[in-house]
Amino acid sequence: MARPTLKDVADRVGVSAKTVSNVVNGTGWVTAELRERVQVALVEVGYRPNAAARQLRSGRSGMIALAVPELSQPYFAELAASLVREAQGRLITVLVNQTDGLAEVERKISEGIGATAVDGIILSPLALGASDLEGRRDSTPLVLLGEHIGTSTFPHVTVDNTAAAKAATQHLLSIGCRRIAAIGAQDEGPNETALLRLAGYRAALEEAGIPVDESLILPVDAFHREDGARAARRILSEGLQPDAIFAFNDLLALGAMHVLATANVRVPDDVAVIGFDDIEEGRYSTPTLSSVSPNTGELVARAIDLLFAQPPEPGMHTVGFTIAHRASTKGPAQ
Amino acid sequence: MARPTLKDVADRVGVSAKTVSNVVNGTGWVTAELRERVQVALVEVGYRPNAAARQLRSGRSGMIALAVPELSQPYFAELAASLVREAQGRLITVLVNQTDGLAEVERKISEGIGATAVDGIILSPLALGASDLEGRRDSTPLVLLGEHIGTSTFPHVTVDNTAAAKAATQHLLSIGCRRIAAIGAQDEGPNETALLRLAGYRAALEEAGIPVDESLILPVDAFHREDGARAARRILSEGLQPDAIFAFNDLLALGAMHVLATANVRVPDDVAVIGFDDIEEGRYSTPTLSSVSPNTGELVARAIDLLFAQPPEPGMHTVGFTIAHRASTKGPAQ
DNA sequence: GTCCTCTCGTTCAACGTTGAACGACACACG
DNA sequence: CGTGTGTCGTTCAACGTTGAACGAGAGGAC
Numbered sequence: 148m149a150r151p152t153l154k155d156v157a158d159r160v161g162v163s164a165k166t167v168s169n170v171v172n173g174t175g176w177v178t179a180e181l182r183e184r185v186q187v188a189l190v191e192v193g194y195r196p197n198a199a200a201r202q203l204r205s206g207r208s209g210m211i212a213l214a215v216p217e218l219s220q221p222y223f224a225e226l227a228a229s230l231v232r233e234a235q236g237r238l239i240t241v242l243v244n245q246t247d248g249l250a251e252v253e254r255k256i257s258e259g260i261g262a263t264a265v266d267g268i269i270l271s272p273l274a275l276g277a278s279d280l281e282g283r284r285d286s287t288p289l290v291l292l293g294e295h296i297g298t299s300t301f302p303h304v305t306v307d308n309t310a311a312a313k314a315a316t317q318h319l320l321s322i323g324c325r326r327i328a329a330i331g332a333q334d335e336g337p338n339e340t341a342l343l344r345l346a347g348y349r350a351a352l353e354e355a356g357i358p359v360d361e362s363l364i365l366p367v368d369a370f371h372r373e374d375g376a377r378a379a380r381r382i383l384s385e386g387l388q389p390d391a392i393f394a395f396n397d398l399l400a401l402g403a404m405h406v407l408a409t410a411n412v413r414v415p416d417d418v419a420v421i422g423f424d425d426i427e428e429g430r431y432s433t434p435t436l437s438s439v440s441p442n443t444g445e446l447v448a449r450a451i452d453l454l455f456a457q458p459p460e461p462g463m464h465t466v467g468f469t470i471a472h473r474a475s476t477k478g479p480a481q
Numbered sequence: 482m483a484r485p486t487l488k489d490v491a492d493r494v495g496v497s498a499k500t501v502s503n504v505v506n507g508t509g510w511v512t513a514e515l516r517e518r519v520q521v522a523l524v525e526v527g528y529r530p531n532a533a534a535r536q537l538r539s540g541r542s543g544m545i546a547l548a549v550p551e552l553s554q555p556y557f558a559e560l561a562a563s564l565v566r567e568a569q570g571r572l573i574t575v576l577v578n579q580t581d582g583l584a585e586v587e588r589k590i591s592e593g594i595g596a597t598a599v600d601g602i603i604l605s606p607l608a609l610g611a612s613d614l615e616g617r618r619d620s621t622p623l624v625l626l627g628e629h630i631g632t633s634t635f636p637h638v639t640v641d642n643t644a645a646a647k648a649a650t651q652h653l654l655s656i657g658c659r660r661i662a663a664i665g666a667q668d669e670g671p672n673e674t675a676l677l678r679l680a681g682y683r684a685a686l687e688e689a690g691i692p693v694d695e696s697l698i699l700p701v702d703a704f705h706r707e708d709g710a711r712a713a714r715r716i717l718s719e720g721l722q723p724d725a726i727f728a729f730n731d732l733l734a735l736g737a738m739h740v741l742a743t744a745n746v747r748v749p750d751d752v753a754v755i756g757f758d759d760i761e762e763g764r765y766s767t768p769t770l771s772s773v774s775p776n777t778g779e780l781v782a783r784a785i786d787l788l789f790a791q792p793p794e795p796g797m798h799t800v801g802f803t804i805a806h807r808a809s810t811k812g813p814a815q
Numbered sequence: 816g817t818c819c820t821c822t823c824g825t826t827c828a829a830c831g832t833t834g835a836a837c838g839a840c841a842c843a844c845g
Numbered sequence: 846c847g848t849g850t851g852t853c854g855t856t857c858a859a860c861g862t863t864g865a866a867c868g869a870g871a872g873g874a875c
Contacts, residue, residue, distance in 0.1 A: 150620070152831055163855055168833060176853045193618050198598045199536035200831035203860045208533065209597060210576070218565060219761065224558030231552060231579050240597050242544070243577045245565050263543060263574050264532045284527050286484070372765045401765055408767040427553065431706045431735055433742040433767050486861055497825055502863060510823045534861035537830045 151192040159188045171196065202264070210240045211267040211454060214256045216248040220371075221426040222396065223271070226292075230269070230447040237451065239266075248273035248369075259285040267454035273338065290453045292446070294343055294463070302453040304464045306441040308340060311468045312347025313354075315421050315439050316393055318470050320355050322477075324391035324419055327352070328363040330378040330403060331370065331395025344395045344423065363389055367399065375402025383410055389418060391476075397422035397429050397438055404432065404475070420475040434474035441468045485526040493522045505530065536598070544574045545601040545788060548590045550582040554705075555760040556730065557605070560626075564603070564781040571785065573600075582607035582703075593619040601788035607672065624787045626780070628677055628797070636787040638798045640775040642674060645802045646681025647688075649755050649773050650727055652804050654689050656811075658725035658753055661686070662697040664712040664737060665704065665729025678729045678757065697723055701733065709736025717744055723752060725810075731756035731763050731772055738766065738809070754809040768808035775802045 153164040153171075160167070162185065169175035170185040171194075177185070188194075202208045213230055215223040231241045242265060246252040253275040256268065264287075271292040281300060283289070291303035319327050329348045333341040345364070352359050365381060367374035375394055379402065382389060394400035400422030404414055414420050414434055422429060422438040429436030445466040453460055487498040487505075494501070496519065503509035504519040505528075511519070522528075536542045547564055549557040565575045576599060580586040587609040590602065598621075605626040615634060617623070625637035653661050663682045667675040679698070686693050699715060701708035709728055713736065716723060728734035734756030738748055748754050748768055756763060756772040763770030779800040787794055 153833095154831080164831085165833075165856080166854060168831095169854085172833085174833085176851095178853070181853085195593060197537070197831050199533045199542065200860090201833080202533035203531070203537050203830090203862090204832045204834085206860080218552075218562035219555075219559045221553075221555060221558070221762075224555065224561075225553045227558075227561075227577070228552035228579060231577055235579070240576055240578070242574055243561070243565055244574070245562060245569070259529060372761070376765070401762075405765045405767055405769075427706070428555075428735075428762055431710070431739045433739060435739075487863095488861080498861085499826080499863075500824060502861095503824085506863085508863085510821095512823070515823085531861050534830090535863080537832090537860090538862045538864085540830080 150197070151194045152197065153194070156185065156188050156192055156194050159192065160185050208264055208266050209238065210242055210263075210265045211269060211451070212242040212244060212256070212263075212265045213269045213271075214244040214246050214253070215271045216246050216273045218243065218245055220398065221428055222398075222424040225426060226271075226443060226447065229443050230450070233444075233447045233451060239451070246273065250274035250279065254279060257283060257285070257289060259287055267451075269450050269454065276339070288454050288459070290450050292450060294339055300461055302456070302459065302461050302464060304446055304449045304453065304466060306439075306446070306468045307465045308343035309347040309350065311423070311439045311441070312344035312393070312395075313351040314347075314468075314470055315423065316348050316351035317355075318437070318472070318476060319391040319393060319419055319421060320351065320357075322419060325357060326360070326363065326387075326389045327391040327393055328365060328382060328387060328389035329393050329395070330365045330367060330375055330399050332364050332366045334366050341395060348393055363387060367395075370396045370399055372398045372402035372405070375399030376406045377402075379403035379406035383407075383412070391419040392421070394420065394422045397424045397426045397436060400436055400438070400475075401428065401432055404434075404436070408433070415475050415477050419477075421470075425471050429471075429473070432475075434477075437473045437476040438471050439468055440471045442466045484531070485528045486531070487528070490519065490522050490526055490528050493526065494519050542598055542600050543572065544576055544597075544599045545603060545785070546576045546578060546590070546597075546599045547603045547605075548578040548580050548587070549605045550580050550607045552577065552579055554732065555762055556732075556758040559760060560605075560777060560781065563777050564784070567778070567781045567785060573785070580607065584608035584613065588613060591617060591619070591623060593621055601785075603784050603788065610673070622788050622793070624784050626784060628673055634795055636790070636793065636795050636798060638780055638783045638787065638800060640773075640780070640802045641799045642677035643681040643684065645757070645773045645775070646678035646727070646729075647685040648681075648802075648804055649757065650682050650685035651689075652771070652806070652810060653725040653727060653753055653755060654685065654691075656753060659691060660694070660697065660721075660723045661725040661727055662699060662716060662721060662723035663727050663729070664699045664701060664709055664733050666698050666700045668700050675729060682727055697721060701729075704730045704733055706732045706736035706739070709733030709738075710740045711736075713737035713740035717741075717746070725753040726755070728754065728756045731758045731760045731770060734770055734772070734809075735762065735766055738768075738770070742767070749809050749811050753811075755804075759805050763805075763807070766809075768811075771807045771810040772805050773802055774805045776800045 153167045157164040157167045167185055169177050170182050234241045253272050267288040269290050277295050289301050294305040294308050295303050332345050365378040400420050422436050425438040425440035429438050487501045490501045491498040501519055503511050504516050568575045587606050601622040603624050611629050623635050628639040628642050629637050666679050699712040734754050756770050759772040759774035763772050
């Protein structure tokens with residue numbers, strides 16, 4: 148049997164479809180007695196509104212899209228989980244896309260999700276830079292996650308990557324480390340996150356009066372465990388002998404720690420390690436991983452707020468972070 | 482400016498809206514010359530079809546919903562990533578929901594995703610049992626992930642949990658383990674996954690002629706790292722002295738390994754460990770984690786196939802698995 | 816010349832919903 | 846007794862799209 152419509156309910160009660168619509172939406176004037184009867188009928192026939200018709204009429208879909216590079220990366224998975232939860236609380240459903248960090252896909256998504264209309268788009272770009280978005284035609288509200296230098300056309304929400312990276316480096320300095328390696332620099336491509344975190348690393352060292360040893364800055368292709376592992380192998384094979392590692396995200400840190408453990412390098416005794424993102428995995432690694440912990444809950448809530456902000460509030464919006472102190476940076480004192 | 486419609490394009494070229502529709506969809510008869518002109522106009526005005534109107538007219542939305550307990554759990558994140566990728570390849574968009582394993586939410590989702598109409602629903606239930614779904618009213622196709630005893634009304638796709646658990650246990654037996662603990666039994670609630678994996682564990686021991694020591698079967702509240710950690714602490718505090726652990730998923734295994742490492746119990750030398758799910762994290766843990774590796778790619782592809790299968794193919798559909806041999810189960814011989 | 820077929824394009828209505836505009840009826844006010 | 850003012854409900858049209866039905870013209874067969 149076909150799904151019941153407003154008209155079916157209306158015929159049953161003997162009123163107009165519009166009146167049933169008013170009961171469903173709490174609009175207009177309906178006497179208590181009639182409302183009651185309509186509500187009974189609604190339940191009896193099992194009415195559920197037709198989303199497509201509503202959307203066609205009102206222009207709103209009640210859906211927002213989230214696009215991340217890879218959902219399988221714990222940080223993005225936790226971000227998505229947090230966003231979906233927040234959205235469910237606001238009666239919004241979330242549509243998830245993966246870009247694989249490809250500029251082409253990211254652009255397509257910023258121009259509207261394929262054929263599906265959504266009320267807003269939250270994009271965590273990897274390949275796309277500020278300038279790529281200027282020529283955007285689609286009028287769907289767009290909020291960017293992660294920092295984007297020089298973009299002021301769209302709102303973007305982010306932790307202050309540079310400040311956070313600086314704080315992470317300072318934490319390593321505070322426990323006595325002096326030869327701090329950085330894993331996660333990116334020579335090619337416009338990965339602004341890597342640039343900003345590197346800037347924070349440099350700033351902390353300079354402020355501490357420690358010259359930056361460029362050989363301790365290790366580039367990576369991507370921010371995966373295997374890239375961290377590769378960098379750690381290079382540290383070992385080239386005999387760089389750092390006393391600490393600041394990895395630009397937790398996966399890099401975990402990949403590196405895995406290699407260090409295999410090579411019998413002790414963490415934190417021989418090398419302290421700190422990551423970035425504070426994914427849950429780091430709380431159960433051996434040793435547990437210190438990390439920059441961005442306030443993800445605030446991040447996603449702000450992102451949704453900004454998506455629907457009237458008037459729009461373009462520009463950068465930062466959320467807080469803390470440093471999670473765990474075993475991988477316990478100083479010699481401990 | 483408002484989004485251009487078929488009519489806008491039609492007026493521009495001087496044809497009817499329907500003809501433009503025909504060009505867009507490749508239906509009906511249009512001369513090559515006219516089609517060409519329409520296509521130019523389409524690009525010029527930047528036409529993009531209105532999903533709501535299409536759906537209202539055709540009844541199809543091009544969207545499917547995925548509902549998992551928690552997206553932040555790596556297994557579900559990797560599953561979702563895989564499903565989204567597969568769906569994108571088929572020009573389907575995926576809407577993600579989280580149930581938190583609550584029966585109420587799972588039921589609501591099985592009855593249609595809130596207000597939003599989708600072409601199909603893929604549900605990975607935790608709390609909901611077979612009987613809960615019998616009274617379902619909604620006619621949206623539904624496919625279940627994970628095993629459900631006795632449900633034949635809906636298609637469900639799963640690995641053969643019992644066979645896989647048996648294989649995992651046999652792997653531990655094959656490297657010489659005899660006191661094999663099982664972490665992940667669930668006394669309360671209808672978690673059928675736990676029941677089936679426990680059955681496989683028992684079957685392997687019985688077949689090998691080893692009596693099942695009930696004290697080695699450790700119950701958990703959930704399948705998270707902390708539950709695995711708690712179980713491992715109990716193993717230590719109660720002096721159970723197993724020579725191997727079969728954890729019913731990788732998170733339990735990783736939580737347990739973390740506690741073992743902290744307590745200076747060596748894996749695999751003192752205790753071998755095997756998990757289930759083969760999440761990426763296990764390839765970088767210390768030591769790397771052996772695991773049952775279900776064929777997730779096949780799982781999600783089958784799930785989508787079954788969603789749209791005509792005629793429907795209710796009942797169980799199993800996908801394959803392999804055992805990933807890693808450091809956590811390297812026998813003494815190595 | 817009539818009928819048929821084929822090609823190419825049109826008009827029409829409908830999908831289910833809701834904003835806008837419009838009664839109708841009751842009551843109060845001057 | 847007319848003129849508001851407020852309450853309750855209706856009708857109408859439109860959102861953008863596409864299936865169905867319907868021309869109109871060209872060409873071929875009888």
